[in-house]
Amino acid sequence: MNGPENIGRVVDEVYQEALKITEGDLASYIPELAVVDPELFGLSICDVEGNRINRGNTRHPFTIQSVSKVLSHICVLACQDDDTIAKRVGVEPTGEDFDSIIKLDRHRRPFNPMVNAGAIAVTDLLMSAHGDGALEKTLQLYARMLGCARVEIDETVFLSELRTGERNRAIAHLLNNFKLLDHPVEEVLQLYFKHCSVQVTTETLAHLGAVLARRGRAPTQDQALVEPDCVRKVMSVMLSCGMYNYAGQWIYEVGLPAKSGVSGCLLIVVPGRMGIGIYSPRVDVRGSSLRGVHAGRLLSERLGLHLLAG
Structure with missing residues (x-):
């Protein structure tokens, strides 16, 4: 991971800033999601070489939605x-x-x-x-x-x-x-x-993101799990459609393929570099994690991850 010390410092800062957000509601229209602990918050990064950074409740299981x-x-x-x-x-x-x-x-x-x-x-x-x-x-x-x-x-x-x-x-x-x-x-x-209803953690979501970032190959492995052309197609749709009716603003501000889930999870892919998995169950009216979206925005800004940033 390029500049691991710098990335670790930025992740610490972003995690603490996003932790302050207490707005949003649990996804109560799915009864079981309405009884989770709203304070849970995990943030995981896995780069294409398999290096990991984890902060918070990164091993707490939740449904992928x-x-x-x-x-x-x-x-x-x-x-x-x-x-x-x-x-x-x-x-x-x-x-x-x-x-x-x-x-x-x-x-x-x-x-x-x-x-x-x-x-x-x-x-x-x-x-x-x-x-x-x-x-x-x-x-x-x-x-x-x-x-x-x-x-x-x-x-x-x-x-x-x-x-x-x-x-x-x-x-x-x-x-x-x-x-x-x-x-x-x-x-x-x-x-x-x-x-x-498949159970995941932010660590496994980050691994998924790293596989996509590596064009279908798992970190440290040479064997392709999926074809690069398949990854291209999937990430293209994630970029334009993954954040629903917030997709345009997300591309404008963050500029990365992503997918949200109403359980409060968020998958972000930085092509060629890393996968990011975030979980915090308070969501906005679009069904996206408020802490997750804020953390994604800050990470993109402070690490210069936007695909069009040059």
């Missing part, structure tokens, strides 16, 4: 051709909330894989590719990308989402109405909710 969309997008790019995927989901930003159905109803195809409609369509494509083994196959790739021997599903969160996820049911039924699903709605949603 919408950051799973990055991994599911990687999975579908590995098993379906571009034309098949493009018939079901595009790559354009929506400018709308992550669970909006306004443009879906008008255009009859999800705009991108980072919003709920697009991720549900991707989930259906994964079922078509892998059949009854879709969960096992996808979780194997999840584990490799996260640097784990295996990943676990938080069954309590999964059942909570399955029981209360009526908005996602509405989206899935609308997709089904447009002939964009080949499998029963409830079966597709079960797999989608299980992906969202």
Whole structure:
């Protein structure tokens, strides 16, 4: 990691400044997320050489939620051709909330894989590719990308989402109405909710970011986990769509591929350099961690990480 002492000092400063933020709310529309400790805060960096910096609650497990969309997008790019995927989901930003159905109803195809409609369509494509083994196959790739021997599903969160996820049911039924699903709605949603309920830490998220930063290769390893072209496609969509209707401001201020999740997690990739994983469960109205967004902004500014900074 270039200038590890300087980076460590900056991370300490950023962590302490972001820690002061107490605004935001827990994502109460998923009941199990409403009972977590709002003061939890972890920040992890893993560079492409495997060097790590960790501050705070970096080993506390939480559910990956919408950051799973990055991994599911990687999975579908590995098993379906571009034309098949493009018939079901595009790559354009929506400018709308992550669970909006306004443009879906008008255009009859999800705009991108980072919003709920697009991720549900991707989930259906994964079922078509892998059949009854879709969960096992996808979780194997999840584990490799996260640097784990295996990943676990938080069954309590999964059942909570399955029981209360009526908005996602509405989206899935609308997709089904447009002939964009080949499998029963409830079966597709079960797999989608299980992906969202995978347990991670900021350390495993940072490892995922480092794999993406290294164009599909894990730190210190030569074997490719995914093809570089797949990484390019995924990071392009993360950059333009990963922060939902905050994406434009995020690119303007931070300028890095990123993906947020309503559990309060945030994945940031610095291509060629490092992955950053952040967790703090108080989120804004867009479903992004307030501490996480603030920390990402400060890290980009103070370490000169913006892709267009020259």
